[in-house]
Amino acid sequence: MNLFEYSRPEDPSTAAKAGSADGASYIAGGTNLVDLMKLGIARPTRLVDVNRLDLAKIEWRSDGVLRIGAAARNSNLAADPGVRARFPMLSRAILSGASGQIRNVASTAGNLLQRTRCPYFYDGVSPCNKREPGKGCSATDGFNRIHAILGATDACIATHPSDMAVALLALGATVVTLKADGQTGRIALDDLYRLPGDTPNIETNLKSGELITHVELAAPPSGARQIYRKVRDRASFAFALVSVGGIVAMENGRIASAALAFGGLAPKPWRDPEVEQLLVGQAPSTEAFEAAADCLLKDAKGRGDNSFKIPLVRRTLIACLRDLTIDGAEA
Template sequence: MRPFDYTRAGTLDEAGAQLGKTAAVIAGGTNILDLMKLQIMTPERLVDIGRVPGLDGIEADGDGLRVGALVRNSDLAADGRIRAGWPVLSRALLSGASGQIRNKATTGGNLLQRTRCPYFYDPAMACNKREPGAGCAAKEGVGRMLAIFGTSEHCLAAHPSDMAVALRALDAKVAVRAADGSERTLPLDEFYRLPADRPDIETVLGPDGIVTGVVLPAPVAGSVQAYRKVRDRASYAFALVSVAAVVTVEDGRIARARLAFGGVAPRPWANDAVTAMLEGEAPDDALFRAAADRLTADAAPHPDNEFKLPMLRRTLVSVLRETTGLAEPSIGTDRTDAAA
């Protein structure tokens, strides 16, 4: 690990004043410290925001909630309000990493964690995300864990977060503080950038920006929520594919469907055309298979991960059957309280 300076900020103003191109924020440190040990990231200064007041709470925000950037993953998953009104978020968090890591990892850090593409983690390999202009070794390499949507000729890496997939299905927003102290909230699709020709720039945060929290909209009363993660082993593994769903059925028809997909794109993935196919229709297997086919019609898989297409289709159909009542709910499926 290269030498670096360490500063503990007491306020957001102090933290913002010390950030820049050669500095990085640290909170839980579950990802950035690993990257520094491997010299994948080499900041000259770490700015610790772990003791900045006001970032470690879960508070009412109108009919929704605001989750501070320093809220630990374990605390967020266990919160009674989250489990009642936004259970898909709790399920997604509990499916990620280990209990020890969830006890340390933060909401903001989860959103900003870097890809687990093996070529990004290997300094001997070409990687445009690690070193712009170096090339992408993954294109001709082993591609089992790579993305199938939203890629470019410069990068095929997939985003690793489970939490962010659930947040996308919930239409949550990310609260971001700029260098001048102003704050704005952004939908996840606007917060994350697709790789295009600059895969090293993953978000719109900028070198001086700080994630201060996540804003959850009001819970959807009567919705059925599910998170299904398909992975190589039952725990401590990243998703091959995952599906987060928030679905409401009224009078025998799908009144509302919000779907997001993980393990398959550089950011939590959604497809408005799939949602449009489902809403207003009576749930049945033919409809679900057609929606699954529409989802994967735009995929551009690596030769090593073409298996993700049928896997994603089957997972989506299974989740839709559960959330619309065509199949018995399994672990990972929850109904919101109508009074939430």
């Protein structure tokens, strides 16, 4: 691990200034960053500890918006009574990720900004455009069972590993930030992340020093049903091969609104408005669900080990849509 300067500012504006210095990185829980530093993959020369910034609260605004502090721990967010009642898919998604020990430490913003678990990124020696731009990608022709089938390029096929982000994306979360110049920023979660293109080393649209302070969620449509389903190689403490987070409202036997997000498929939590538009107005049927899956997967590209994800996400999506739309079908 490289040496670093450590600071623990008491207010967000001081933190945002410290965070914009060369080589600076914010740290909250550190469950991913400390690991990456041990491996020499992350080499921040300044660590700005955000745990004194009073950003750990989970609050309901009077307009029904849930305001989640960036430093709120994953376990506290999943266990919050209001979250369990109104955003059960968010609780489920968080509880399906990592372990009890890690959820007790990992923060909301840190979860969103965690790095891929591509083994070539982690091994520190294989060519990896994310770790060392221009070196090439070892996964495209390598062991790529956990890799992306959507949104990837030949430069990088790594997936974003978060479960929580998938649920937040389906729920239409907004990320609130504080910039180094003191201005507040608001970014739709979908716009927080960039697709790899030729620069997979640049993962988000955050500016230098821009500090995530909160994540906001508007109240879900009343009566909407929510689901988070995760498919993985073992029953607990494993990353998703495929996951689906969905929220669907029905009206007179037809789908009135649908929001669907996917994990394990792409370099970022994946949402496709065309899939949702195709479902709205439809009565639940196998044909309608298959058409939605066809639409989702029209540009899907398997690269060998990960090609199984195409039929797997098709079946998982159809099963989730059935549970979301047909009374008595939910597991």
